Amino acid sequence: GAGVSQSPRYKVAKRGQDVALRCDPISGHVSLFWYQQALGQGPEFLTYFQNEAQLDKSGLPSDRFFAERPEGSVSTLKIQRTQQEDSAVYLCASSPRNTIYFGEGSWLTVV
């Protein structure tokens, strides 16, 4: 597709369940970012990839959060043993040099 694609769009998980969120960036975009956006707040940085290399994971809130991009294209954000405070929209973005493109987000609700 032409844009950044994320799946699933909506996910309801029971507390303690593991979830995996997928991001398909725009083809050829080297940089890929994951952000977390709580209701009514601006997005918060989670992690950054340049090709397959995870260059910055300083925003990941705990060791339950893990991201990978093994072949430098599709990325997966995995959250283990989900907690209620993980409920948020998870946004993926890919970037050429001068701008940035966001996916529609994956809306996670932990119940």
Added chain:
Amino acid sequence: KNEVEQSPQNLTAQEGEFITINCSYSVGISALHWLQQHPGGGIVSLFMLSSGKKKHGRLIATINIQEKHSSLHITASHPRDSAVYICAVRGSGGGADGLTFGKGTHLIIQP
């Protein structure tokens, strides 16, 4: 960490009014983005600025690097401009820096 402040947080105006949204940041940057987010939708990049002024249709964005301040203006506002407008900055360290986001300005244009 860069602190990004936006004002106002909420703005309701009548169709046709001239709109100004402000953004200030605390640390030098390499670029500033103005983003638009519709309810339930993804984020769209409106402008990327590193200096001066840019115009696209009814939207104008300016940045003053010395004062660490940017403004987004909307002329002849229309109800379809109703959205959350987010300012985001990229650090001057370059490389792996992700964006730091403001909390957003919720704009409602009434017909």
